[in-house]
Amino acid sequence: MQTLRISTDKAELDVPLIHGFLAEQSTWAKGIPLATVERAIEHSLCFGGYLGSSQVAFARVISDYATFGNLVDVFVLPAYRGKGFSKVITQAVLDHPQLQGLRRFTLATGDAHGLYAQFGFTPPLRPQSLMERYFPNIYQSAP
Numbered sequence: 511m512q513t514l515r516i517s518t519d520k521a522e523l524d525v526p527l528i529h530g531f532l533a534e535q536s537t538w539a540k541g542i543p544l545a546t547v548e549r550a551i552e553h554s555l556c557f558g559g560y561l562g563s564s565q566v567a568f569a570r571v572i573s574d575y576a577t578f579g580n581l582v583d584v585f586v587l588p589a590y591r592g593k594g595f596s597k598v599i600t601q602a603v604l605d606h607p608q609l610q611g612l613r614r615f616t617l618a619t620g621d622a623h624g625l626y627a628q629f630g631f632t633p634p635l636r637p638q639s640l641m642e643r644y645f646p647n648i649y650q651s652a653p
């Protein structure tokens with residue numbers, strides 16, 4: 511069985527691969543510009559999942575490293591799914607020393623609730639308290 515190696519070293523990230531997946535294959539960031547992905551990576555804690563030196567998985571955390579974290583852009587390349595790799599990368603996120611003791615860790619998912627439930631994520635306790643400014647099609651609008 512192949513072991514997924516996790517690294518938070520941004521220098522190792524395959525940015526064209528990450529951008530390619532998000533812009534073309536994701537359901538949530540279709541059309542996202544490369545410059546936006548680069549800026550997001552720069553200001554986030556990023557987790558790359560590698561087989562040898564090839565990146566096959568990704569996750570990104572937006573956090574103040576004290577009180578709050580938001581897990582986004584989680585993916586495993588299609589050819590490598592069903593091997594537990596998303597669980598390895600999610601566990602690495604939750605084990606990261608800079609992400610301990612947070613009061614709230616959020617994420618949004620279309621259909622992977624069963625994955626994150628295995629790590630203690632639940633539907634919001636008080637959904638009525640949450641508000642957002644949300645522009646889901648922002649990357650499809652003409653510039």
Ligand SMILES: CC(C)(COP(=O)(O)OP(=O)(O)OC[C@H]1O[C@@H](n2cnc3c(N)ncnc32)[C@H](O)[C@@H]1OP(=O)(O)O)[C@@H](O)C(=O)NCCC(=O)NCCS
Pocket residue numbers: 536583584585586587590591592593594595596597598618619620621622623624625626
């Ligand atoms: C979701 C995704 C990251 C799962 O990656 P994966 O490495 O194939 O998943 P794993 O092999 O680690 O298994 C995931 C576990 O969560 C469960 N699960 C629940 N919902 C799931 C879903 N929508 N997709 C995959 N697994 C799901 C699986 O049954 C499995 O549990 P088990 O091992 O107890 O049977 C991958 O399918 C993917 O990249 N999808 C496209 C992007 C996406 O939807 N990302 C999530 C955004 S929040």
